[in-house]
Amino acid sequence: MLYFESDYTEGAHPAVLAHLVKTNMEHLSGYGNDRYTESAKEKIRHAIGCPDADVFFLVGGTQTNKTVIASLLRPFEGAITAESGHIAQHEAGAIENSGHKVLPLPAKDGRLDADTLSMYLQRFFTDENHEHMVIPGMVYISHPTEYGTLYSKDGLAALHAVCKAWNLPLYIDGARLGYGIASPSSDMTLSDIAANCDAFYIGGTKVGALCGEAVVFPQKNTSPKGFFTTIKQNGALLAKGRLTGVQFDALFTEDENGEPLYLSISRHAIVCAEKLRAVFREKGYRFHAETPTNQIFVILENGQMERLAKQVTFSYWEPYDDTHTVVRFATSWATDPADIDELRDIL
């Protein structure tokens, strides 16, 4: 079997696992008060170029989005998102469960546009009845987006400018952030991300960790009041905080070129994705969208889809038409390039 089902079908990257093994019997205090957690935070601050950033480790993505949004909003406020945003579509109502409405805006290729946002806010706040409505209290985007697309540096800066003009924090869901930064199509570094938002998270679960997401408030003293308590209240505080601390400590250890493991393993996924994309192109397949990251959306004829599924794992995405289906092939830090060669022979 060849494996392209998702980017979370294997355990941890070997170096991450090795660090867990090596530190396993050390006596460490709980709840993140341990040296590895501290080291991981410091390495992240360095990697994003923000020495004063506040960094917190949570366990999973839904939980992270719920906790951050609950901390940034007041009860009468909602979170703006692209209509395709993960919080609008795929969180099992976690955001609403914390009392907040999700406010979806039209988007193209998964990206929220600065002009769309600006016009919406302008119209909203000039409506004399707006106090009868849920007040937009923050903006949520994903990078890469749910469609695997990327914001440009200019696009993100423009979005952030609109947010600042309306005094709304901009929060970036970086579940697959590594795959975004490592893409040759990206013109942004981790520092660029940090400089152009008010909060973001660096996804670990899908980029080499067993679990764990690092929430970052890059600017000095801007983490929401009581954020630690809110993490605990949301069930996101590990008693053995070392589990996330040690993993991120490994992920942000730099190699001889000063590159953190997080980025080098992300690049592996991107190189594999480009190779895979070339195979599909060579074989005449159509893409549902042009994506520069580790997710490839391909249109398959239904009969072929079923035949292929016997030899290859991939994800069903959505129907394309009566006889075709969109499916997703994902690469990751764990993808074996040999699998791609083998896939070429099958297609």
Add this chain to the structure above:
Amino acid sequence: MLYFESDYTEGAHPAVLAHLVKTNMEHLSGYGNDRYTESAKEKIRHAIGCPDADVFFLVGGTQTNKTVIASLLRPFEGAITAESGHIAQHEAGAIENSGHKVLPLPAKDGRLDADTLSMYLQRFFTDENHEHMVIPGMVYISHPTEYGTLYSKDGLAALHAVCKAWNLPLYIDGARLGYGIASPSSDMTLSDIAANCDAFYIGGTKVGALCGEAVVFPQKNTSPKGFFTTIKQNGALLAKGRLTGVQFDALFTEDENGEPLYLSISRHAIVCAEKLRAVFREKGYRFHAETPTNQIFVILENGQMERLAKQVTFSYWEPYDDTHTVVRFATSWATDPADIDELRDIL
């Protein structure tokens, strides 16, 4: 340094970690749809003698309590607990955050008494104005309790009988369940626990795992409707469900005597605790409470407490009087018996 601070200062039990390492590169589906999760569930069903039990894996204790309670209650209902119960004192408001009032009842040594409960419910439901109040909708207890004490089988059965009489589910917080079952003072097996409640969880974090709690609805078809979705909504669903599945698969692997690792490593902690208790007794120390599990509450003179803290880790508990303090020494599966000998020499 000698380590008695808590039962979650080390990583995973070596056999648990080894299982994680061995399975690390296997391709497994996410969200608990993997063979190790399935195997772990089956082993737990066997260990508790309930072939039809529903088993779910969550990440941490606060999260588990919040999720289970939110699933068992309707909005107008609250959860009865001993006033010392973890949900009344130590969850950072997680239960209230899900909309429910915690209803504390007086308790002795951390145990909720069947008579106390019965009288409260009798008085509550016969009060003609009771519909103006939060309606009790379930009963929460911890075993071992927050004071390290245990329910007897008769005590638990009596409590369960009251719950059944009033149609209230009884839920047991088993964060340290292994240490309770392994205690020679316990007259209950895992099967007895399962037979005398409607829901319970088997704590992994404090008994050998890096993280993870196994929620069990022991009776057939009694798991709350939509529980899987509620887990996700509460941010408690791991994308890499293998992380908990593999760990519990190891913890419930039986040795040649048919005993699961979970219980044999718990017994180690109990043996160490008894040895430690004997040391304190021999040296003339007073205990704050007689506890038969892995937590020992000792009264120290303040000056001595400060001197001791330079060589030994333990947890500050509460002031005893102006010159003495209650501190907690905890053993675990990871306790080195040699540390106890060394401690004797220091005391």
Add this chain to the structure above:
Amino acid sequence: MLYFESDYTEGAHPAVLAHLVKTNMEHLSGYGNDRYTESAKEKIRHAIGCPDADVFFLVGGTQTNKTVIASLLRPFEGAITAESGHIAQHEAGAIENSGHKVLPLPAKDGRLDADTLSMYLQRFFTDENHEHMVIPGMVYISHPTEYGTLYSKDGLAALHAVCKAWNLPLYIDGARLGYGIASPSSDMTLSDIAANCDAFYIGGTKVGALCGEAVVFPQKNTSPKGFFTTIKQNGALLAKGRLTGVQFDALFTEDENGEPLYLSISRHAIVCAEKLRAVFREKGYRFHAETPTNQIFVILENGQMERLAKQVTFSYWEPYDDTHTVVRFATSWATDPADIDELRDIL
């Protein structure tokens, strides 16, 4: 000034007010335990042909929707609505504040279609990943809709059949129910409404009362468990329950023809609306939608809109194009037919 701004710009219908005045100094128990509340419930049961219905009085519409929805849903469930539904657009996030996602479906003229609903539910529940999403737990519609349109008896029955097939309660927001029933375009009586849903409310605020909405669970023993307590928890229980009891007692007092005041005053509004519609038609105005109830949506040229606003009150609705605007004229039980004649002269 001529008044067509809304149907809640005057106080109570004179007969309602007279009943409040007449009973004002009677000593009555609080929280709805008074004879007028009991009488009002009995009259409503009679008017809807459901002798076993449970009836509750709440204060306002948003509160009523929030309380009923919170009672019908489990935490992991959401409420399906037409995308134009009041709970999707105009409740200031009240539904989400109680933890539930609103699930909007495409709709035409404000009506949710049985086929649309059926296809959505079919697709949702056959998606193998549906447990990762908010589960539809009920269906919400408004009658009349937010566009002033009406369901036909067949249309409602079809919708109810779909709901029953999927075991979802159907709840009808009847903020303006009287104006719907009294419309000559309606083929439904109050009894038809009651027979084709699981819960509905009879709006008082917009149909002759100072405040108050009557929530009805028409079938025997189907009111949600703990509904009284949930009303109180949602701040919807009046200490002086007489305020709503006396008003609905007046509103459901029958005249010599056996018609409740609630319907006869609604008919007045409808007669006025038809007269007003005829005026607009006669003067060549275009309607934004054909509505058979008490709300008329007219397209005005912007300059004329501003001139008219000096002599007539109406509600701004939405822009039509660059030079025209949709505005709403509403009639009510309080509309003075002479105002319509005067308006004709102005137009």
Add this chain to the structure above:
Amino acid sequence: MLYFESDYTEGAHPAVLAHLVKTNMEHLSGYGNDRYTESAKEKIRHAIGCPDADVFFLVGGTQTNKTVIASLLRPFEGAITAESGHIAQHEAGAIENSGHKVLPLPAKDGRLDADTLSMYLQRFFTDENHEHMVIPGMVYISHPTEYGTLYSKDGLAALHAVCKAWNLPLYIDGARLGYGIASPSSDMTLSDIAANCDAFYIGGTKVGALCGEAVVFPQKNTSPKGFFTTIKQNGALLAKGRLTGVQFDALFTEDENGEPLYLSISRHAIVCAEKLRAVFREKGYRFHAETPTNQIFVILENGQMERLAKQVTFSYWEPYDDTHTVVRFATSWATDPADIDELRDIL
């Protein structure tokens, strides 16, 4: 029958009702945008000596407490109250339903003591683990208290000083505020109340109105951000805002001596209560507590209680001992002094 059951068994004070009747057919905009609401706010600002106060009208007490507390707290914060406080005992879980834990402190005669509060806060915030707990975010008191007792001006000022020292808003539940101010035992005016807290509400429901509570943020620009939207979200915004506006406009209309109706009718209740207290004293009855307001707690022998109940209404409070019961007699603006004379003859 003689009526002393509660202070909400009659409708509105005649002058309040007359104002409703007189203004009934005026065309007024909804949601509080009407001249009577504006006038009522202005009169309240005048009565409390705070020209910059923000005033909002809500419908009932539970709703008001829930809305104000939800506006003052962040999700990780709780509300401190006397253990006898209404929010701790009698709100059907409304506060918890909005996500917040109620933090009860020991209290005497219903009053929270500045020293008790100060010591609690000192201990809480110096506990190094306090971030694992619900953080106190505000202080709630009632004046008069649930026991009918009063704070002295010094007592309130001391409490407010502690609150300011810890940066916690102090909120006063004034469900029966009029009866507190009108008591000869009170050394506080409405202005004193306003000067010694951050928010309070002036209860209408129990002091002459059919419904309605006036929330006041006395200091300039201190009302919580988005409070209007939060009111709507909590179902507390009346479409016919006139209902509360007109009533409070009447209640705060001054007589020839410059005294608002609200206070003069409160004084009537207090005079009646003193007369009633004298009757009980004369007849040798024991009081459960010495209360200077409109609620009298008397200890009755159980047999006598049952006999009395045939001729007099009063409220059952709590058992006193095996043969006696505490019952409450309440006076109000509506109490007929002749009833008290008649009661003397019966006792």
